Amino acid sequence: MIRVDNLRKSFRTKEGGVDALAGISFEVRQGSFFTLLGPSGCGKTTTLRCVAGLERPDDGEIVIGDRRVFSFRERLFVPGNKRDIGMVFQSYAIWPHMTVFKNVAYPLKARYRPRAEIREKVDKALQLVGLDALGDRLAPRLSGGQQQRVALARALVGEPQVLLLDEPLSNLDAKLRNQMRWELKELQNRLGTTTLYVTHDQVEALAISDQIALMNRGRIIQVGTPQEIYGNPVNEFAADFIGAANIVPGEVLEPPDAQGLARVRTPLGELRATQKGPLRPPGQRVLVAFRPEEVSISTEAGSAPDENLLRGEIQGFTYLGESTEFQVLVGDRKIQAKGEPAQALRRGASVYLRIPVGDCLLIRQGEV
Ligand SMILES: Nc1ncnc2c1ncn2[C@@H]1O[C@H](COP(=O)(O)OP(=O)(O)O)[C@@H](O)[C@H]1O
Ligand SMILES: [Mg+2]
Structure with missing residues (x-):
């Protein structure tokens, strides 16, 4: 479960300030697939980065599972590496000088897990995304879809409570994107990991989500199932x-x-x-x-x-x-x-x- 309450965030810029988030609230139910959908610049990535602990909000509260990870009022800020999350960015951010195995093992290594456990969990994560045969390959010698799978395996290897995905499919060509969309949804179903997904693509959001929060200009305009969002839009x-x-x-x-x-x-x-x-x-x-x-x-x-x-x-x-x-x-x-x-x-x-x-x-x- 993820709960976000009255989240605010402004950025200072040369031209003055940008209100990236003007007070947003939503709740992602345990095990569900929840999508933030909206045009470029509406605040999707900022929201995700706040949940991930990469950004410090100006106000509000964030709960992940049964743990409060941010509260402005109580001056509480749990750093990102102490939050139980896995994250995939648009640019896969995998390390080119490492093998597939080492890329996926990295989060466990950083936590000094024992070797046997690392081997077991990485094998399992690679199997989940269908890359079990490619563990020894160097990351750059992979196709775009395979690199995306490495990033996904790395996000899943620590068996996080929640998965945060920021436009993970937008660098893939249309056909592969469709296929990965389906695979991602299927994987999420199987694992039951609570997932917060970001996209600007309406078709993708409708196809993949249990619930959608439609955003514009730092605000949430409407929250609902794909059917509700499509069939019953609240405004222009x-x-x-x-x-x-x-x-x-x-x-x-x-x-x-x-x-x-x-x-x-x-x-x-x-x-x-x-x-x-x-x-x-x-x-x-x-x-x-x-x-x-x-x-x-x-x-x-x-x-x-x-x-x-x-x-x-x-x-x-x-x-x-x-x-x-x-x-x-x-x-x-x-x-x-x-x-x-x-x-x-x-x-x-x-x-x-x-x-x-x-x-x-x-x-x-x-x-x-
Ligand atoms: N680090 C930053 N410094 C200044 N402005 C930023 C920064 N990050 C985001 N913004 C601004 O905040 C707004 C929301 O950005 P973002 O959350 O990245 O939107 P989205 O992911 O929906 O495209 C935009 O106007 C963007 O320019
Ligand atoms: Mg973004």
Whole structure:
């Protein structure tokens, strides 16, 4: 388990100060895979370095397992080498002049463990990552994927309570990245090690995580399962950062009814949209968001009672193999819709768009 409470960190720079972390809190449950996801510069690495003891926060508290490792109030700071963690960085940081075996053995050597124990644990760690045949090889004579595995074995060799991973796959090519993603997830499942993972790649985060904390500008915007983060973004930033989304401004005409459906005036016309966050009174400026794959496109007007019906004109489309992306002009707004490739819809065709009211989400404006 990892618990982070109201963590703050600023850096002094020549230009003044940077608030890298503006007070973040989250909890990683025992044995789970938790991802910090967000754009470059949002504070992911700083958070991880604080948990690892490589950075001293300006405020807050950090607990790893049943042990408090940092408390600003109590002036407690357990140094990194006394925290029960394993860490892998983006640049693998393995030593080129050492063999694979010695690289992985290093953390145990540094703790003066007996030789027999080192041999046993290193063999086990190399086996875990599928490198047991390469122990004697020099580290530079390995492929990128193999070097990454060495770094992972080195992080695991001390059997740490928690594993901290900072964009460990981003230096690999796309195919290898997919494979390593799957292997990493599988390994984590098998070992049950509580894992805090950092990435800026939404697809990776959705694929690999039990829970995601979406970050922006030193803050956590939303925490949830991949399904919650994708299906129920809380604001403009969340809807826009994860996957594609149509986002239109609007004004609440009628607050949510018993089913949680509000009426909203938008440039697309009046829409019914589902409200999950706090109540918004009539007159309130909001946004309505819906994903391209929720939009059905057809030349027939018929719609069910639980759908919003829009009328538009096809401006263009992109064939993607398993689907086709349509750009449809509705009023003066361009809407994205995803359809079957077989749909014979020409440029300039007049079409109807149907969007289930449950998939039209009322969200708040803003980046944080
Ligand atoms: N040592 C440092 N000195 C000054 N600014 C830093 C330092 N480390 C990070 N920052 C700044 O803090 C912010 C967060 O950085 P970081 O945590 O590395 O973001 P991320 O990992 O999400 O890309 C950025 O604006 C970055 O420039
Ligand atoms: Mg980073």
